[in-house]
Amino acid sequence: MTALAALIRRDIRIALRIGGGALIGVLFFLTVVVLMPFAVGPDLALLTRLGPAILWLGALLASLLTLDRLFTADHEDGSLDLIVMSRTPLELACAAKALAHWLAAGLPLVIATPVLGLLLNLDATATGAVALTLLAGTPALTFIGMIGAALAVTMSRGGLLLAVLVLPLSIPVLIFGVAASQAAIVGPLPFGAPFSILCALSLVSFVIGPFAAATSLRNGLD
Amino acid sequence: MTALAALIRRDIRIALRIGGGALIGVLFFLTVVVLMPFAVGPDLALLTRLGPAILWLGALLASLLTLDRLFTADHEDGSLDLIVMSRTPLELACAAKALAHWLAAGLPLVIATPVLGLLLNLDATATGAVALTLLAGTPALTFIGMIGAALAVTMSRGGLLLAVLVLPLSIPVLIFGVAASQAAIVGPLPFGAPFSILCALSLVSFVIGPFAAATSLRNGLD
Amino acid sequence: MDLGPYTSFIATSYLAAALVVVLLIAWIAIDYRTQKARLRALEESGIVRRSGRAATDIQ
Amino acid sequence: MSLIDLANPTRFLALTARLLPWLALVTVVLLAAGLYLSALAPDDYQQGATVKIMFIHVPNAWLSMFVWGVMSLASLGTLVWRHPLADVAAKAAAPIGASFTFLALLTGSLWGRPMWGTYWEWDARLTSVLILFLMYLGLMALWRAVEDPTRAARAAAVLTLVGAINLPIIKFSVDWWNTLHQPASVMRMGGPALDKSFLIPLLVMAIGFSFLFVTLHVAAMRNEILRRRVRSLQMMQARAYTGSAPASGATGPIVGAA
Amino acid sequence: MQLAPRLFGHDVRCVRGGREVFAGLAFEAVAGEALAVTGHNGAGKTSLLRLIAGLLLPAGGTIAIEGSEAELTVPEQAHYLGHRDALKPALSVRENLAFWADFLGGGTTRPIPDCLAAVGIAHAIDLPAGYLSAGQRRRLSLARLLAVPRLLWLLDEPTAALDVAGQAMFAGLMREHLAGGGLIVAATHGPLGIDTRELRIGA
Amino acid sequence: MQLAPRLFGHDVRCVRGGREVFAGLAFEAVAGEALAVTGHNGAGKTSLLRLIAGLLLPAGGTIAIEGSEAELTVPEQAHYLGHRDALKPALSVRENLAFWADFLGGGTTRPIPDCLAAVGIAHAIDLPAGYLSAGQRRRLSLARLLAVPRLLWLLDEPTAALDVAGQAMFAGLMREHLAGGGLIVAATHGPLGIDTRELRIGA
Ligand code: HEM
C-alpha cells in the first residue's frame, strides 16, 4: 500500500508541478469550450446541443495529450526498470499510475463541468447528467489509453499497429457517454440504458487495462 | 540549404518510422468526425452545415496532439544543443522543423479530408473547399503551435499547458478557415475574401513563428 | 438614492469590484510580510548578501 | 537620480518606499471622488440606473488592455536589455491585469442581464475580452511552471509579445466572425458621445483605477524583488551547508547572485 | 544453520535484437563478495546485469540466488543502478529519494537526510533534481542503495561521473555493504577500489 | 603571417538557477593545446563548457577566439560533446552520423564509413542507434567530431563508457586534432591520455 500510495503521490505531484498547477486542467477545458463557438457559430441553441460532445472531446483530448508520456517518460529516465523490478505487482503499479493520471487530468474536467455548462447554456439537469457521465466514463478513457501508452514503450519495435487499435477502442466510451448525456437532456431514450453500458465499459477497462499494460511493458523492456 | 534539407529529411524519417504522430493525429481527426453524428442526432442537413466546422476543429486539436514533442524530444537527447550551436540560423532551423512536422502530421489531415467529407455528407465542392482551406490554414496552426512547443522546452514538458497557451492564438485561423469553407458552400459572401485573409494569417505566422520560437529556444536552454 | 428594479445588479457590480480590489491588496500585503519574515529568518541564520548588506535592508 | 539608478532593484526599493504612500493617497482620493460623482450622476433615459455599472465596467475594460501593453513593454526590456527589473515588472502586472479583466467581464455580464436579458452572449467584444482573460491565465500558469525566474521571465516575455501582436488580430477576426453570423447586434457600445454628466465621473473613476493599478503594481514589484532576494539567499544557504560531504558543495567565498 | 546467500548463473545465453551477445556464461558470487564484469564495448556487460535484474529474458540458462528468502525472485532482492538515473528533474532531491524509499522499501528504510549525507549531497536536499550536476545526480542515485536495504547490488559503471573523492566514498559504501553480507555485481572499465573477483565477457 | 588561433576567457562569471557557480575565471589555450578542466562534482566544469559553447549566457566576462575566421562566433567554430549524445534510436548509425555531417558540415565532410571505422564501429553501420551499447553510442558521438572539421572541441567527460582500447583510440584522435592545429577543452575526472594544461575550478 505504501508503495502504491507513493507512486500515486509522485505522479500527481509531477503532473501538477509540470503542468503549472492544479487549475491548469480547468483552464484547458475552458479554452476548448471557448473555441467551439468560433467553429460552429455563436448560436446558443446549437451550442447547447453540442455541449456534451464538446465536453467529452475535451476529456478525450486532455487524456491523449498527457497519456502518451505516461510510461515513456518513466522508460526514458530508467524509473520503469525499477518499477518492474520492485516487489509491487506490475499490474497494480500500472493501475496506480493510471489512477494518478485520472486524478490529475480527468477529475478536473468533472469538477469544472458546472462552470462550463453556464457558457454552453446547459441547464442544471443537463449539467448534472454530463458531469455524471464524465465521472463514470473518463476513467475508462484513461485505462484504455494506458494500453496505448504502454505500447508506446515498445513502439520503436513495431508495436505501431497495436497502438492504432487503442484509440478506436475509446470511441465506444465516447459514444455511450454522449448518448447518455443526450438522453438525459432531450430524451426520448432513457438515461439508464446507455449509462449502464458506459459503466460496464469502465469496469471492463479497469480489468483489462492494467493487465494489458503490464504485459506489454514486461515484453517491451530491453 | 543542405543543412535544412537534412533536418527536414531526418524529422520526417523519424516521424514515419516511429509512427505515433501522424497516425494518432489522423485517428483523432476521425474520432471527432465519428462522434459528431451522435452529438447532433441523425439530422443530415445540420451535420452537413456543421461539416467544415467539425473538420477544422478536428484539425486544430489534432495538430496540438502532435506538436508538444517538436522541440522537447530534441532537447532531451541533446540534439537541440547542437542545432543551436550550428552555423545555420536558428530561425531557419525552426522553420525547417515546423515544415517537416507539417508534412508528416498536417498534410495527412488534408489528405484524409475527402474521406471524412463523405461521412459528413459533404458534396464534392464543399469537400474541395474545406480541403483547400485546410491546406492553406494548417501550416499556420503548425507555425503558431511551434511557439508553444518552443516554450515547452523551458517549461520542461508540454501537455495541457501548451494547449492553453497555443489555442487562443490560433483562434483567428479557425475563424477564417471555417468562414471561407462556409462561404464556398452556402454563400452568400464570396470565398475569396476570407480565404485571402487566411492565407495572410499563414504568411504572418511564417514570420512570427520561427522568430518567436528561436528566441524562446535560445533563452530556454540551460 | 433610488436605483430602480436593478439595484441588486448595480450593488453586485460595485461590491464585486471592491472585493476583488481588497483581495488584491490583501494578497500583496500578506506576500510582503511573508517575504520580509523569510528574509529576517535568513539573516538570523547568518547569510549575507553579496553587497555585504543585511538581507532585510531595503533602503 | 538618473534613470539608470532607478533601474537598479535596490534603488527601486528605496525610491518606491517613499513614493508608495503618496500613490496610495492619490488613489484613495480619486476613487472616493469618483464614487461620489457617480452616485450623483443622473439616470440614463434608456438604461435607467444601471448606467452606474458603467463607471466600474469601462475603467476595468480599458485597464485590461492597458496592462497587457505595460507587460509588453516590460517584455521588450527583458528580451532586449535583459534587465531584471523588467522581468519583475512583467510578472507583477499579470495577476493585476487578470483581475481587471475579470471585473470587466463580470460587471459586463451584470450589465448585460438587465440590458439584453442574458448574462452571456457570444458577442464579438465580449468574446475577445474572454480570450484576453484566458491569455492572462495562461501567462500566469507559464510563470508558475518554470522554477528559475530569469528563464521564466524570458519565456513569458516571448508569449507576452506574441500575444501583443496577436491581440489586435484576434480582436479584428472576432469582430469579423460575429458580424458574419449576427449582423446588427443588439447592443450599441460606444454609441454617441457621452453626456458630460456621465463623462466626468467616468473619467475620474478611470484615472482613479489607473492610479490603483500603478500603486498595486509598484507594491507587487517590491514583493517580487524581495521574493527573488529570498530565493537567491536560500540558494546560498543550500550551498553553504556542505554537511559531512567528502568533497562536494562549495568552498571558497559564499556569495549569492542577489 | 542457513548457508550464506549465493548468486549463480549457469550456461546463460543472451540474444539481443536477433544477435547472440554471449552464450554459455557461468558465474557465481557468495555473500560478501563483489563480482567485476569486464569486457570491451559491446561485449554484453550491461546485458548481463539486465538479465540478472530480470529486465531481459535469457535465451537459455538459469540465474538464481540460493540461501536467501525463498519466496522472492532475484530482481526483487536486487538494486539496479544503470546509466539512466531514474530521477525526476521537477521533484526535489528529497522527494526523489523519498519516493524510491517508499516505493521499493515499504517501511524498512533509513532516514532520507542520513542517506544524502552519506553520499555527500545533504546540502542540496531541497534543490530540484534538475539542478544537479552529472556527478551529483549519480550520488543521488547511489543514495537509493542506502535508503532501502537489498541483498544484491547490480551496478553498471557506477563510478562514471564521480570525482576522485566520490569514488573513494563509494568504495567505502561498497565495502560496508559487503561486510554486512551483501553481494555486488558491477560492470566496469576501471578499478572499483575494492577487492573483486573478475568475470570477463567477450574475447 | 597570421597568428595561431587562441581561445581565451576573461573574468568569466557563471550563474545557474540564481546561484553563482564560479566567478572571475580566466583561461586560455592556443592552437595545438588541450585544456583539461577539473574540479569536484558540481564545481562547474560542465557549466564552463556550455558557456564556451554559447548554450549558457555568462553573467559577466568575455569568451572569444582570436586569430581565426573572424566572422564566426565561438560556438560556430566548436564541436560540443556532452552527456547526452544527440542520437535518435530509430535511425541507423549511418543515418545518425550522416545527418549531423550534413547539418553541421555543409559539404566539407569526411566519408561516413571512414569516420565510423576510425572509432571502431564500422561493423554496426546499419544497426539502429537504439541497439548500441553505452560505449558504442559514445564512439558514434565521437565520430561526429571527425566527420565535420571544427577548430575547437568541447568535450564533457569524453572517455566515460569507453573501454581501455577505446580510450587509447580516442587519445590518438585527440593527438591528431591537436597536431592539425586544433584546440581542445575537456572536462574530466581521470587522465585523458594526452598532454594537457590544467584548469582547476572550485577550490
Ligand atoms: C461581459 C460583458 C462585457 C464585456 C466583456 C465588455 C467589454 C468592454 C470593453 C473591452 C470596453 C472598452 C472598449 C473600448 O474602449 O474600445 C467596453 C466599453 C464599454 N462597454 Fe462593455 N462589455 C460588456 C458588456 C457591456 C454592456 C452590457 C454594456 C451596456 C449595455 C456595455 C457598455 C459599455 C460602454 C458604454 C462602454 C464604453 C464605450 C466607449 O468608451 O467607447 N458593456 N466594454
Ligand SMILES: Nc1ncnc2c1ncn2[C@@H]1O[C@H](COP(=O)(O)OP(=O)(O)OP(=O)(O)O)[C@@H](O)[C@H]1O
Ligand atoms: N540546470 C541547472 N539549473 C540550476 N543549477 C544547475 C543546473 N545544472 C547544474 N546546476 C548547478 O551548477 C553547479 C555546477 O554544475 P555543473 O554541471 O557545471 O558541475 P560539474 O563540474 O560538471 O559537475 P560534475 O563533475 O558532477 O559533472 C552545480 O552545483 C549544480 O547544482
Ligand SMILES: Nc1ncnc2c1ncn2[C@@H]1O[C@H](COP(=O)(O)OP(=O)(O)OP(=O)(O)O)[C@@H](O)[C@H]1O
Ligand atoms: N536494445 C538493444 N537491442 C538490440 N541489441 C542491443 C540492444 N542493446 C545492446 N545491444 C547489443 O548487445 C550487445 C551488448 O550490449 P551491452 O550494452 O550489453 O554492452 P556492454 O558490454 O555493456 O558495452 P559498454 O561497455 O559499451 O557499455 C552490443 O553489441 C549491442 O549492440
Ligand SMILES: [Mg+2]
Ligand atoms: Mg554497458
Ligand SMILES: [Mg+2]
Ligand atoms: Mg559535469
